[in-house]
Amino acid sequence: MNIGIVGLGLIGGSLGLDLRALGHQVLGVSRQERTCQVAIDRGVVDDASVNLTLLAAADVVFICTPIGQIASMVQQLIPHLSPNAILTDVGSVKTPVVEAVTPLWLNFVGGHPMAGREYSGIEAAVSGLFAGNPYVLTPIETTPPEAVKVVEQIVRSLTSNVYFCHPADHDQAVAWISHLPVMVSASLIHACGSETDPVVLELLQQLASSGFRDTSRVGGGNPELGVMMARYNREFLWRSLLNYRQSLDQLIELIDQENWKGLEQRLQETQAQRSQFHLKADD
């Protein structure tokens, strides 16, 4: 199959590596000449260009640009596409993307591979990034079943765990487990930085070990990505933040009242709740 990838960063680049290994012809488009060259040199794509005309031969195109650019990229892309081409994206919020793109191109299937690394850019692209990780597809009532089937087959071939759901359900779920953690974690780092005693501040920076490292990881991540999450998933994130503050306040009250039995019950609850999540083993 001829597969196009627009945006050769971590996700686009990693997709290219896997799809080529599966025998597809991969055509990449980036705004930067240098990125095209690196993509070719690293074997991420068969061919790359800064020009969208390269994608005239594509059967399927993955839009891997930042979420705010997806709809305008589709608009630019349309004049160059073959009429049966299928589009999909990898944006981490689905409602605004699906609402904006579907009227432009019916053969569109919203997607979200839930995989990442600390690093970004074509240099960070790796094989097998999606293997064993969730990959959500969010077709709606008007999405042609044939298009869904084609995208599903490609995604399954990456050995991702494929889930189907409505865009709004996706956005609500990721508000809880992906966007809320960023805000919770960033606030932890910020609070520690408010320590006013320089001796204690230096000490806490020295003593921080695995507990702090893990809890603060996503709060120390890419700021632009954090803003995008909040911006495009504002309502659901806001709701989850208010619920979170309520949970936090209850816990502060337990500690304030020295209600150790109540605190133990709460921590037993959270220990049990966490085991309900389908998490890969910790370290």
Added chain:
Amino acid sequence: MNIGIVGLGLIGGSLGLDLRALGHQVLGVSRQERTCQVAIDRGVVDDASVNLTLLAAADVVFICTPIGQIASMVQQLIPHLSPNAILTDVGSVKTPVVEAVTPLWLNFVGGHPMAGREYSGIEAAVSGLFAGNPYVLTPIETTPPEAVKVVEQIVRSLTSNVYFCHPADHDQAVAWISHLPVMVSASLIHACGSETDPVVLELLQQLASSGFRDTSRVGGGNPELGVMMARYNREFLWRSLLNYRQSLDQLIELIDQENWKGLEQRLQETQAQRSQFHLKADD
């Protein structure tokens, strides 16, 4: 050297493995006959007993019981100790321990190895648990320098990174980087559990991946340990929780006001602040 260990759990057991490997004679005490037998079988100790008389020959004794039992254990231990014996503990809060134990036995050096695993108990004991991790010692004005030197030498021989500080500075620092993260992380799990739409609840449990896994890890840990932290470090933890809530409220306000520039600045700040911490690399 003859080294005693009271309490053969994860920390006590791992200390035993390392200290024996360094050529010391290790004598272990546990309340459970079975634990003594496992400790001998696993090579954690040279000899073990449920009876404190075993420690008459000890030059140094590590008290590795839960924090609430340290002072009463020292009281029970005193009749059996040689007059020059040096005591140290591994409790994760230092002020209450140092205040309670120093009047009982002057040759006492408070300690806190900042190492851990998901698992607990003698079965979880491993070699090298302390290597490369912080190990804090909290001598006070009245602590005999000779006692400090002996404990320091042992701790350095584990290739830990040794820090000295006042018990209160330690407790303030760990409130931020160890105890606050537990409460922040537990509240995250609890908030996610408050989702009332069963479709979204199931979806979020399925989609949760590395970001949620890391941010929720310490909140899904041992409930008794969480309660001990809060109970023995209540004042400092309380203060850090209020500061944290303030940081969180500021962030919620930025999102409420759609102040994306402000949110980006905040996330840039937390990204930079996190790099000030001496953290082992994220994988």
